[in-house]
Amino acid sequence: MPREAEPSLNEKQFVLQALQENLRLDGRELDQYRPLDLSFGDQYGVADVTLGRTRVLAKATAEVTVPYADRPLDGIFTIATELSPMTSPAFEVNRPTETEVLLSRLLEKTVRRSGALDTESLCLVAGQKCWSVRVDVHVLSHDGNLIDASCLAVVAALRHFRKPDTSMDAGVLTVYTPAEREPVPLSWLHSPFCVTWSFFGDEADIAVLDATWLEEQVRVGSCTISLNKHGEICQIAKLGGTPVDAVALLQCTSVALTKVKEFSDLLDTKLAEDLKRRDKGGFMAELRAENER
Amino acid sequence: MTATTAPEAALGILPRADGSAKYSHAGYTVTGSVNGPIEAQRRDEHAYEAHVDVIVRPAAGVGGTRERHLESILQSSLSQLILVKDFPRSLIQIVLQVENSPENDYVDTKLVQASLNFSIMPALLQTAVLALLSAAVPMRATATATAIAVAQQGDHKKTIIDPSPRDIETAHSVHVLAFTSHDELLLAESEGDFTVRDWDDVYETAKRICCRSARPKEGMAMVLDEDDVGGPDMRHFLQSTMESKVAADLHWK
Secondary structure, X not given: OOXXXXXXXXXXXXXXXXXXXXXXXXXXXXXXXOOEEEEEOOOOOEEEEEEOOEEEEEEEEXXXXXXXXXXXXXXXXXXXXXXXXXXXXXXXXXXXXXXXXXXXXXXXXXXXXXXXXXXXXXXXXXXXXXEEEEEEEEEEEOXXXXXXXXXXXXXHHHHHOEEOOEEEEOOEEEEOOOOOOOOEEOOEOOOOEEEEEEEEOOOOOEEEEOOOHXXXXXXXXXXXXXXXXXXXXXXXXXXOOOXXXXXXXXXXXXXXXXXXXXXXXXXXXXXXXXXXXXXXOOOXXXXXXXXXX | OOOOOOOEEEEOOOOOOOEEEEEEEOOEEEEEEEEEEEEOOHHHOOOOOOEEEEEEEOOXXXXXXXXXXXXXXXXXXXXXXEOHHHOOOEEXXXXXXXXXXOOOOOOOOOOOOOOOOHHHHHHHHHXXXXXXXXXXXXXXXXXXXXXXXXXXXXXXXXXXXXXXXXXXXXXXXXXEEEEEOOOOXXXXXXXXXXXHHHHHHHHHHHHHHHOOOOOOOOOOHHHHHHOOOOOOOHHHHHHHHHHHHHHHHOOOO
């Protein structure tokens, strides 16, 4: 496969010099995101995130399996990120690149290890049956800042997802089909989002949000901060060798919180809109099997 | 979920691929991208023709034997269409990402299905053809495809165009046929029990869907269409999609 074309020396200089003058090639502020759009599919658990020219599709699915022997009370939750040649011909099937490994690691740390999904609620029969929830992340188009877009897509897909309803009766487990009972949402604890800062210049003194692919190729380092709207930080990953001033990082974190609140609001409104769209006859409240918390 | 009756398509939706298309029909939604001709790897390189690489990616789970089988069928069909001899030692890469496939509300679906899923073939082939057109890859002809199931109704058999998963479950056999724009049969895959007469019926129905001759321009078209048998007019759909795309692209002129 051909290698991705690197920006020329002139191009790099141009981007850097513009950034030193507080200008970006697409006319954005340094701490401004590209237009962000989120849409849901016809089926439950499909979220499509468009961030400028970056586009990520996430799909959540669930099936009944046997839990891991060392964790009999927990369900299984996996996030699969595989970059296809659709993203760029430089990616090969079944050969993970650095981008892919970093993306899956960060998503894992942000969504799975922060306990966003209550895996204990996925257990059906201890040690015998549990739900296995899987999210597939498909990157359709890559124009920088894959991490933030993918994280939003994963969280949106999981919050939109409904798994089939089940019941236990005298030791017999019944899984109801969608025709029999309305599927139920997952037990979701908090919604973490990623905000990625990119650093430029020899001293890493220019910090930029939502870098495009061209900017990503020029940057000296990046820092991904994952937090929820309450300001609880799930993880911070600082990549790239150039050191960044501690005070600057603190500022980055506080800006990240305002961005995360925006993401959270966007997701909440989109979910509410989607619920309204599905609730055509107004029967949704009666069909629901779950109780109000 | 409601399955769309009329096919829908959008071209050139991915900014970085050479050509791309999103196609949805009968509940299936597929996004396809085409890159090519690009440099081929040593192991894929043919001295006299381009290598056509088809990658089918399921919406959920990793691709398995089923996807490899679909890929091999598509690869051999598309190599017939693309003028591969024009691009020796190069690669034409087609990635087909399934976004949505209709679900059967009456059964619990398992993620890993060993069974074949033929009814997705027309959507995959149609997306590939649209994406290839969008990438302006030289082709001998375009192609249109359809899926048809044969089911028992009372004491005689009936053909179902674009069967739903529930139809397939009850059907005797499922067939996928594709025709080139020269009315030649490109692909014929069948599954299940059927007789030669069944197949002939299926062939006629498929040919009517895929190879309907161009409509008269205005006026009398509506009257003529009424007595036509149901099913979408795939060739006209392909033509009108391309026409509207070209019209939009040449808007500045």
